[in-house]
Amino acid sequence: MEKNIAVVATGNKHKLEEIGKILEDFFLQIKSMKDVDLEGLHIVEDGKTFEENALIKARTVMEKTGMFTIADDSGLEVDYIDKQPGIYSARFAGEGATDEMNNKKLLGLLEGVPQEKRSGRFVCAMAAVFPDGDEIVLRGECEGKIGFEEKGKSGFGYDPLFIVPQYDKTFAELGPEIKNQMSHRGRALKKLKEALTKKLGGK
Template structure:
């Protein structure tokens, strides 16, 4: 069956979110979902309900109403009747508990945020539009508290939105308008976070029961719709959203190294990284020469990452690593790859190291591998982490695996060199593994997936 405005069954109505819509509220939004229009405001009150006094915790309450002529026929004001009807109370509670589910109330102090959702034009989905708009208004209100230093950090734990789905005739549909909702024999509201988690699902078989298969299809539609709504919330909130959720940079990263051994090792450690990982060869930069003239591992890693990010416009990960031996002043350090000369082989570097440690006792041969991992994003944002692995330099080479100084480096707690270990073991305990673990943790704080 053809839908109104010829929408596809999995297509939401046009959405528009206008922030700062009213003058006085700390947060205010006009949200338009097709012909449904709701004004959502968030007001901050410096007190809490009696049950929260002296707890340091805040609260969020919601009120919802429909203007008399928001509908086809004039609706009598509930104030004129002297009481709220059951539907209004249900929706108010739903909005309140939804917003509370994504705000850490312990971080807002003893304050109450009053959320007011006033429907000025109704064409189906007023409660879901209210939730989606109210969230943006609350974020704005909390951001004002944060910017004024009234609270230490933004207490938003997730984005949240809501959408209606239903079965009309035999069709599973997303985002029902009033006419579709009136004719639906299954009607459902799906409230979800940006992480794909459910806050609430309200579903009713108006005329007959519905199957598990129906439920699954409706939930899939709800998930699709909520992803689109959260994308619209992000666009409306701009930099505030980026501060809360991180940036969207796509799902491709390039590893800035020409060292085949490093590339293989990093690739193995990043096997569970939910990104498409490319080498310099993949992006037509194989053999590129980058002058690493930094004074630290961190600086050199950033030099490489910045260079490749600028050329590719991709997220770039670069490693600079080396060996620090305490007995010789933490040499070779950043010169580890060229300790015996500019074009020295791994064997020549190891031989020079052994000569440098002649007559040094076992107890004085402590050393560590260091890895600095730099990540540079296309917009210029960047960070660096450092991972280490403690050990000592042996008196002879042992093992056939690995590369560089691995046959000489005896790992603390293992009594084996890296070269004696299977790569799976090395890749779980090495300096590079430790740095990449830190990198993934920091990375997840800065991007949205």
């Protein structure tokens, strides 16, 4: 079967790899921003929700390329600090913040907070925008706890702090194969596969 081409609207190489891995058995050929000459494109994400920001990214790239585009907006919600960092997860410690800086800020805000109050979830909104004007927006979530220190070498972002209850290990300890089966992004992409199968046909 001929594969449909999909541009993934992200400049984050970790996200691109993760999305590509989860969709590798699907009838889509993934193109990066670099592949469509949009590397370094700055998109102002001024939405108030994950869904709004995902749509902003997908619409912008679709309009510039005329191609079917997928975008995600994802982040961590921690209940103890009023669901922060939320949509500001990537820049929690300021514009241009590194993963290390963001994790350090989060640990500081949770200092002295007992494990039972460190609940949270990863959230991923996945948007698909088609040249014909159709749009699909779906959400995936994964519940967990925030650890007291970073553990594990795999993953990115808050993965070394996010403990999955089923395994009592962080995403960074579990590795990509297990993470992709149960992560917020994996769950959102599973829903997207089902929606795309209905729209585009295929396996």
